[in-house]
Amino acid sequence: MNIVNIMLSGVGGQGILTSGRVLALAALDKGLDVKMSEVHGMSQRGGNVDSHIRIGESVPSSLIPKGGADYLISFELMEGLRYLDYLKPEGRAIISKLKITPLSSNLKKGASYPENIEEMILQKAPKAKLIEAEKIAKELGDIRMVNIILLGAMSKDFTLLEKSNFENAIKQRFSPKVAPLCLKAFERGIENG
Amino acid sequence: MKKLMLGNEAVARGAWEGGVSFGSGYPGTPSTEILEYLVKYDDVTVQWAPNEKVGYEVSVGVSLAGRRALVTMKHVGLNVAADPFFSSSYMGVNGGLVCVSADDPGMHSSQDEQDNRLLAKAAKVLMVEPSDVEECRWMTKEAFSLSEEFDSPVLLRMTTRVCHQTGVVHPEEKIVLPEKKFVKDIPKYVLLPSNARERRHKVEERLKNAMKFGNESDKWNPIFRKGNKIGVITSGVAFGYVYELMSDEASIMKIGLTNPLPLERMKRFAESVEKLYVVEELEPYIEEALKAMGIKVFGSELRPYTGELNLTIVEKMLKGKESTKVTIDLSDAKINQRPPTLCPGCSHRGMFTIFRDMGLKVMGDIGCYTLGAINPLKSMDSCMCMGASVGMAEGLDKFGGEGVSGKTVGVIGDSTFFHSGITGLIDMVVNKSKATLVILDNRLTAMTGGQPHPGTGMDMKGNESPRIDLVELCKAVGVKRVRVIDPYNLEEIKEVLEEDLKAEEVSVIIAKAPCVLGFKVKLGNVVEVNVDLCTRCGKCIRVGCMAIGEKDGYPVIDENLCNGCGVCVQVCEPSALAFKKQN
Numbered sequence: 022m023n024i025v026n027i028m029l030s031g032v033g034g035q036g037i038l039t040s041g042r043v044l045a046l047a048a049l050d051k052g053l054d055v056k057m058s059e060v061h062g063m064s065q066r067g068g069n070v071d072s073h074i075r076i077g078e079s080v081p082s083s084l085i086p087k088g089g090a091d092y093l094i095s096f097e098l099m100e101g102l103r104y105l106d107y108l109k110p111e112g113r114a115i116i117s118k119l120k121i122t123p124l125s126s127n128l129k130k131g132a133s134y135p136e137n138i139e140e141m142i143l144q145k146a147p148k149a150k151l152i153e154a155e156k157i158a159k160e161l162g163d164i165r166m167v168n169i170i171l172l173g174a175m176s177k178d179f180t181l182l183e184k185s186n187f188e189n190a191i192k193q194r195f196s197p198k199v200a201p202l203c204l205k206a207f208e209r210g211i212e213n214g
Numbered sequence: 215m216k217k218l219m220l221g222n223e224a225v226a227r228g229a230w231e232g233g234v235s236f237g238s239g240y241p242g243t244p245s246t247e248i249l250e251y252l253v254k255y256d257d258v259t260v261q262w263a264p265n266e267k268v269g270y271e272v273s274v275g276v277s278l279a280g281r282r283a284l285v286t287m288k289h290v291g292l293n294v295a296a297d298p299f300f301s302s303s304y305m306g307v308n309g310g311l312v313c314v315s316a317d318d319p320g321m322h323s324s325q326d327e328q329d330n331r332l333l334a335k336a337a338k339v340l341m342v343e344p345s346d347v348e349e350c351r352w353m354t355k356e357a358f359s360l361s362e363e364f365d366s367p368v369l370l371r372m373t374t375r376v377c378h379q380t381g382v383v384h385p386e387e388k389i390v391l392p393e394k395k396f397v398k399d400i401p402k403y404v405l406l407p408s409n410a411r412e413r414r415h416k417v418e419e420r421l422k423n424a425m426k427f428g429n430e431s432d433k434w435n436p437i438f439r440k441g442n443k444i445g446v447i448t449s450g451v452a453f454g455y456v457y458e459l460m461s462d463e464a465s466i467m468k469i470g471l472t473n474p475l476p477l478e479r480m481k482r483f484a485e486s487v488e489k490l491y492v493v494e495e496l497e498p499y500i501e502e503a504l505k506a507m508g509i510k511v512f513g514s515e516l517r518p519y520t521g522e523l524n525l526t527i528v529e530k531m532l533k534g535k536e537s538t539k540v541t542i543d544l545s546d547a548k549i550n551q552r553p554p555t556l557c558p559g560c561s562h563r564g565m566f567t568i569f570r571d572m573g574l575k576v577m578g579d580i581g582c583y584t585l586g587a588i589n590p591l592k593s594m595d596s597c598m599c600m601g602a603s604v605g606m607a608e609g610l611d612k613f614g615g616e617g618v619s620g621k622t623v624g625v626i627g628d629s630t631f632f633h634s635g636i637t638g639l640i641d642m643v644v645n646k647s648k649a650t651l652v653i654l655d656n657r658l659t660a661m662t663g664g665q666p667h668p669g670t671g672m673d674m675k676g677n678e679s680p681r682i683d684l685v686e687l688c689k690a691v692g693v694k695r696v697r698v699i700d701p702y703n704l705e706e707i708k709e710v711l712e713e714d715l716k717a718e719e720v721s722v723i724i725a726k727a728p729c730v731l732g733f734k735v736k737l738g739n740v741v742e743v744n745v746d747l748c749t750r751c752g753k754c755i756r757v758g759c760m761a762i763g764e765k766d767g768y769p770v771i772d773e774n775l776c777n778g779c780g781v782c783v784q785v786c787e788p789s790a791l792a793f794k795k796q797n
Contacts, residue, residue: 032552042218045380049218056346056454057380060322066554066585067760081461082454083346083379086526088540103549106542123552125764126590128752133550133764145542 024077025181026085030104031096032121033070039194040094040168041072046190047182048076058083067124069100076181092179094171096154097121098138105146114149115175115214116142117167150174150214157209166206173210184211217385221350221377225286225314225370226251228354233391234258235281235309238269240633241662242288243323244377245316249286250665253674262659264668265600265633266291270298270313277311277367278403280394282358286314289330290599294634299367300337304413305403306365306420309394310358314370316377319495320522325580325599327520329496334369334473338417340424341369341473342434345453347381353470355386360471364424365416371472373495375451375522421474428469428476435476437483438466445487446532447480447500447511452493455528464532475503484509491516491532495523556585558761559737559777561701561727562654567757567781568707569593569625574715575618577610579603579635581627582661583654590756600630604638604651611649620715624651628684629659629667636691642720643692650714650721654701655684656729664732688722701725702737704784730777738778739793741771747790754782754791 027044031037041057048055059072073085087107093114095101101116108114122134135141142149152174158166169191176187191203219227225248229237237252237260239245253260263269266287273283285295292299292315299313315333318324334341342357344350350372357368401409428435438457444464448456453468460466467483469475484490484504492501492513501513516531517523526536556563566586569576570593578584578594579602587594596606607624614622626635631653639651659665666672671681688696695717699706707725714721728735741761745768754769755762761775762782769782769791783791 033554042380045218049216049382054382055218055380058375059378059380060374066557066582067552068554069552080381081458082451082525083375083381084522084524086524086538088542089525089538099549099552102544102547106540106544108542109538110541122763123550124555124590124758124760125755125762126758128750128755128764128767128769135548135550141547145544145547 024075024080026090027074027076027092027094027175028085028090028104028107029072029074029094030100031070032100033066033068035096036165036168037070037072037096040172041074043169043172043187043190043194044074046193047186050186050189051182053181054078054080056080056083069103071104092175094175096167096171098142099135102135102138102142105142108146113178114142114146115171116149116151117154117171118151119155152213157213158206161202161206161209163202166202169203169206170210170213173207174214176207177211177214215385216382218380219347219383220247221344221347221372221379222247223251224347224350224383225354225372226255227383227385228351229284229312230255230258231351231386231388232310232355232358233282233389234284234358236260236273236276236283237286238263238272238283239286239314240264240266240269240291241659241665242291242316243662244318244374245286245288245291245314245372246662246665248314249674252284260674262665262667262674266295267298270295270302273311274298274302274305277307277309279309279396281309282311282391283309284312284314287316288324289315289317289328290324290326292330292333294600296333299333301405302367303337303339304405304410304417306416307361307367308397310361311367312354312357312361312370313367314372316372316374318374320374322374325597327496329499330369330371331472331499332497334371338421339369339473340364340366340471341371342470343371343450343472344376344470345450345468346376347379348383349470350376351383351385364420366420366424369473371450373451424471425474425476428471428474429478431471431476434471435467435469435479438468440465442487444489444491444532445483446491446493447483447504448493449500450495452495452523452528455523455525456493456532459525459529460532469500472500475500477503477507480504481507481509484511493523493528493531553588554585555588555758555760556582557731558759558775559730559735559779561656561725561730562586563757563759563779564701564704564707564781565625565652565654565725566591566593567785568704568711569623572708572711573621574711575610575614575622577603577607577622577624579626579630581630583625583627588758591758594625601626601634601638604635605641607649607651608638608642608645608647611647620648622649623711623715624649626651626653627660628653628655628657628669631684632668632682636687639688639693639722640691647720648718650711650723652723652725653684655724655726656732658729658732660729660732664729684724693720693722695719695721696724697722698724698726701727702779702781704781736777738780739796740773740776740778741780741783741791742794743769743771744790744792747788749788749790751787753785753787757781757785
C-alpha cells in the first residue's frame with residue numbers, strides 16, 4: 022500500500038486546517054483516497070496545532086507515526102522544529118520563516134524561543150526549505166495567504182497530484198471572490214518552493 | 215458522488231439520510247460539530263440543551279412522539295445524562311433514538327478518558343462504533359433502524375480520531391419513513407417498579423435478539439479472511455491500523471455492533487485461527503468477553519492502558535517490531551511548550567489576576583477559564599467536572615479552617631452555571647453557606663467555539679430567543695447578595711470580592727462582559743511601553759497575555775494582538791504601560 026504522508030503544524034489560528042482541507046480536496050479531485058486527522062477544541066487559544074494527511078489509492082488509517090512523514094509543512098519555525106522528527110530520512114520540510122514567541126511568564130528569564138533556530142532546522146534536516154511566506158503574503162496584500170503559499174511550495178515536487186488538482190481544490194474551498202488571489206498565492210508558492 | 219467530510223459532519227449527514235426529525239445535546243469536544251452540521255438541514259429541528267440530561271430527555275420525548283431523534287455529547291456528558299440513559303433502556307423507543315458519546319482517548323480536551331463502551335454494556339442498550347468517516351454516515355443512518363427494530367436506544371460510540379477525521383463519504387438520499395404517532399402504553403413507558411420488572415425481561419430478550427443479529431451480520435461485523443495463522447478482532451478507529459498493517463497476513467474481524475458483542479461469531483472466528491489478538495483502545499472490553507468464554511487471546515498486555523493507539527504501537531503489538539523509526543534527534547533542541555492561553559482581551563484575565571494576588575482558594579470549573587490554572591496566572595485550585603465549582607466551594611469554605619474559610623470562591627462560566635451550577639447554588643442557599651460564587655458571564659459557551667446558551671438570547675440559527683437573566687435567577691433561588699461587576703476594572707473586582715468574602719451569607723458576583731473572540735469585540739487602543747518608567751517588576755507579564763512579550767528584559771507589546779483591555783495597564787504601578795493615543 023503506497024501512502025504519502027503529509028504533516029502540517031503551526032499555531033492555532035494560522036489556517037492549518039484550511040490548508041489541510043485544500044490538500045485533501047486536491048487528492049479527491051485526482052480520484053484518490055484521503056484521510057486527515059486533526060484535533061479541534063483548543064485551536065483558537067494560541068496552542069500548537071497539527072494535522073495529519075494521508076493520500077493514496079486506499080488509506081485505511083489517519084495518523085502519521087513519528088518518522089513516517091514524507092512532507093512536513095510548518096507555519097512557524099518552532100512548530101517546524103517540534104515536528105521535525107515526524108519526517109522520514111528522505112522526507113521534505115517546508116517551513117515558514119515566522120517566529121511566534123510562546124507566552125512569557127518572566128521578564129528576567131531571557132528569551133523563550135530557541136536561538137539560531139533556522140540553522141538548527143537546517144542542520145537536522147538539510148533539505149528543509151525555509152520560506153518567507155509571510156513576506157510574500159504581505160506582498161499579495163493578504164496575510165491569510167500564507168497557507169496557500171506553503172501548499173504551493175510543497176506542490177512543486179509533489180508528483181502524486183497535478184497542479185490542476187490543487188487549482189480545482191482552491192476553487193472549491195474558497196469563494197469566487199477570494200479564489201483568484203489564492204491561485205496567485207499558489208503560483209508564488211511554487212516559485213519559492 | 216464522493217464528498218469530503220469531517221466524521222462529525224458525516225454523522226449529521228447519516229442522521230438526516232435516516233430521517234431524523236430532531237437533534238439536541240450540549241457542546242463538548244470532540245462531539246460539538248455534529249449538531250452544528252445537522253442544523254444546516256432545514257427539515258430537522260436542532261437545539262442546544264442546557265445540559266446533556268435535558269437534551270437526552272427531550273429526545274426521548276421526541277422518540278415517544280414517533281419521530282427519530284439524535285442526541286450528542288462528549289463522553290463525560292453521558293455521565294450527566296446517565297440517569298435517563300439507563301432508564302430509557304427499559305422503556306425502549308417509539309421513533310428511533312440514537313445517542314452519540316464522543317470519547318476522548320488520550321484526553322486531548324477532557325478531564326478523563328473513560329471508555330463509554332462499558333456504559334452501553336451496563337445500560338444494556340445497543341451500541342455501534344464507526345471506524346472511519348463513511349461508516350459515521352451509514353452507521354448513524356442504520357442505527358435508527360436498529361433502534362426501532364430492537365426497541366432500544368442506540369449508543370453511537372465515537373472517539374476523537376473518528377469525530378475529527380476527514381475522509382471520503384458516499385452520500386445517499388434521505389429515506390421516507392412511514393408516519394408514526396404517540397401511543398399510550400403505560401406498562402412500557404411508566405417505569406413503576408412493577409412495570410420495570412416486566413420491562414427488565416424485554417431488555418434481556420432484546421439483547422439476545424440483537425446478539426443473534428450480530429452473530430449473523432456480515433455488514434456490521436465483517437470478516438476479512440487471509441489465512442488461519444493469525445486472527446485479529448478489532449473495532450472503531452483501531453481497525454484502520456490493523457487493516458493497514460495486517461490485511462496481507464492475518465484474518466481480521468471488525469466489530470461494528472459492539473453491544474451486545476457477537477459472542478458466537480467471535481468464538482467461531484477464534485477457532486478458525488491459530489493465534490488470536492484483540493486490538494482496541496482503552497479498556498479490554500472485547501478481550502474480556504473472549505476470555506470469559508475461555509478463549510486464549512493476546513491484547514491489552516501488549517499495549518499501553520492509556521492513550522490512543524497508532525500504527526507504531528499496533529505494529530509492535532502484532533509484529534513485535536517498528537518499521538517506522540525516528541531518525542531526526544530533537545533531544546538537544548530546547549523547544550518550549552506552547553500551551554493554550556486566554557485570548558488577548560479576554561474578560562477572565564483580570565479576574566484571575568486578582569484571585570491570584572489576593573491569595574484566594576479558587577474552586578474552578580470547565581471552560582476557557584480553566585486556563586486560569588496555567589502559568590503565570592496559576593490561580594485555580596481545582597477543576598473536576600461541569601458545575602462542581604459551586605458545591606466544592608461550599609464544602610471547602612465550610613471546613614477549610616484558617617486561611618481557607620472566608621477566602622474561598624467558586625468560579626464558574628455562565629454556560630456551565632446553566633448546565634449544572636444552579637442546583638449547587640440552591641444547596642449553598644438552603645444549607646447556609648457563606649461562600650462566594652463568581653459567575654463569569656461572557657454570554658457564550660466559549661471553549662467549544664462559541665455556541666449560544668440560555669443566557670445568550672439567540673438560538674442555533676441565530677434567531678432571537680428568550681434570555682435567562684442570571685441576576686434574577688440567582689435572586690429567585692434565594693441569594694440576597696448578587697452584584698454585577700465590570701471584569702476589566704481591577705479595583706472594582708477587588709473591592710467587591712473583599713466585601714463579599716466577609717459577608718455572613720452566600721454572595722454571587724457576576725463578572726459581565728461579552729467573549730471578545732465570539733463577539734469580535736475590540737476593547738480599546740493598543741498599549742505601549744515607556745521603557746524609561748519601567749522597573750522590570752514583571753507584573754504585566756504575569757497577567758499571562760499573548761500580546762505582552764519580553765525583549766532585553768523589558769516588556770514589549772504586540773500591537774497586532776493587543777485588544778486594549780487595559781489589565782496590564784492597571785497592574786503597572788510605575789505607569790510604564792499606557793494606552794496609545796489615537797493618531
